Amino acid sequence: MNGHYEVVIIGAGAAGLMCAAEAGKRGRSVLIVDHAKKPGRKILISGGGRCNFTNYDVSANNYLCQNPHFVKSALSQYTNWDFISLVSKYGIEYEEREHGQLFCVDSAKHIVDMLLQECDLPNVSQRYRCDVQDIEKTETGFRFKADTDTITCDSLVVATGGLSMPKLGATPFGYKIAEQFGLSVVSTSAGLVPFTLHKEDKEDFAELSGIAIPAEITAQDGTLFKEALLFTHRGLSGPSVLQISSYWKAGQTVTINLIPEADVLDLFIQSREKHPNQSLKNTLAKVLPKRLVEVLIERKVLEDKPLKQFNEKQLHEIDQQLQHWQVLPNGTEGYRTAEVTLGGVDTQHLSSKTMECKQVPGLYFVGEVMDVSGWLGGYNFQWAWSSGFVAGQWV
Structure with a gap:
């Protein structure tokens, strides 16, 4: 099944699904690919199965990044209140715990279902258990192998996450893509561990x-x-x-x-x-x-x-x-129990406004794969929503 899409997103986690929904709403033809069996696996197990999806109090001070100003633009373009409004629109009950942390009252599954409904558009396709290989830049975009198929796209979004929780399928694939295109990667280590x-x-x-x-x-x-x-x-x-x-x-x-x-x-x-x-x-x-x-x-x-x-x-x-x-x-205890990966794709290579790579037009990075790590308390999910959203406006 060879094919062309305007946007391909590698990774069906929080940031990837958010980006797919936003690009889809703009009428872009979108393909989400992931090597996992199902989308949103980290969302489902987070917060003891209740998903601490954001926080009432979010600022750049809640993040670690070699460029501390990098997160400001995305967080202001899509705020915690924007995501809270989306959750409320879907009638998902949530509760506040200490330090402004917001959790689902019932199950994290509601957040995944909400994101999948947002992606439920005729121009958005999804492929799971899909192995991506041989990514290369073309004159008009990118070409890669998805299992045995050849796929081309105008914009490629890397939403592959970090190294934390390898049991859920975490790999360094996103960092390898960055290095392939000449981007430096800030050395990684386990965080919130x-x-x-x-x-x-x-x-x-x-x-x-x-x-x-x-x-x-x-x-x-x-x-x-x-x-x-x-x-x-x-x-x-x-x-x-x-x-x-x-x-x-x-x-x-x-x-x-x-x-x-x-x-x-x-x-x-x-x-x-x-x-x-x-x-x-x-x-x-x-x-x-x-x-x-x-x-x-x-x-x-x-x-x-x-x-x-x-x-x-x-x-x-x-x-x-x-x-x-x-x-x-x-x-x-290392990546096995870490909730987040410190380090990642160096943000100096990326536009803080769009998440696009400055030296490789059409290549975007969103979520945990980059050198942005939040505190415990819903901040990493908020970064996924914000970075995914802004990339979705531009891809």
């Missing part, structure tokens, strides 16, 4: 697996997140850890405030006055899980004795230790 710990730390904290506490985590560059921290049998997870992992580099420590919501020094001084024989362990158990306090004592981070045996300077030092607990991660 749990930390693993060194052997001794892992053994000490393994028994805390499943315990979550409010925490404030700071990376060496000063970036700070205040959200829950979760101990796991492999290391540390939870929203605060996932967020800070995108700012962490191998070999660096992170600083954790274990008591961001408690004035522990005041608790110590008042408790010492009223209950001078009360142990440090039992005092701290009022603001921290008792088992965590016990582990910190076992590790000699803290010394357990009656409060009356501590002077005010010592109590202040304990307070500071709990606010500045240093952890040296062994690494991260």
Whole structure:
């Protein structure tokens, strides 16, 4: 089935489907191709199957990119409110969770169904389990092999995503296309990912697996997140850890405030006055899980004795230790559990207004394949909607 399309989009994820819908509405003949069996696989499993599809508060500050200004144009052309309106138009119920995160009340499947309905146009075709090879530039556009067929197109959109979640079929294909056409790729790593710990730390904290506490985590560059921290049998997870992992580099420590919501020094001084024989362990158990306090004592981070045996300077030092607990991660769990890929196609090669490659007319990149990574909280999906939308206006 050889054929010509005005627009071919490689990748039927969030950004690819959004781009296809927009190009289709403009009357362009569109073909979406994907090697997966079905569209939107990452959407379906995201947010525990509920899809955190955007956030009430979105700005360029919520993104990591070597050019921090790059995201501004697309985010302003298609905002979080535009996507919320689309979701509302389809009658999809959603709820707000902490930090303005918006989730489907029922199922992420509603978001995929909505995007497929948006693409349900006579001029938009889809092909799955399709292997794309031998992409080449022609005088009028591009030519490639789709399985055994030869397809030509005027505009080619790369919406292949990053390397996170390889079980869903993630591959470096998009980066290879970029490099084939002379574009540089910012080195990639796993982002929004749990930390693993060194052997001794892992053994000490393994028994805390499943315990979550409010925490404030700071990376060496000063970036700070205040959200829950979760101990796991492999290391540390939870929203605060996932967020800070995108700012962490191998070999660096992170600083954790274990008591961001408690004035522990005041608790110590008042408790010492009223209950001078009360142990440090039992005092701290009022603001921290008792088992965590016990582990910190076992590790000699803290010394357990009656409060009356501590002077005010010592109590202040304990307070500071709990606010500045240093952890040296062994690494991260990697792409297997990462929610996003840091790095990607260098945005210096792309127009921030259209997502078109400056030196290869007709070649576009959208979504996670490029060097744009959002925070946890719906920001990566918003980038998919915004970048997909703007490319759809131009392809």
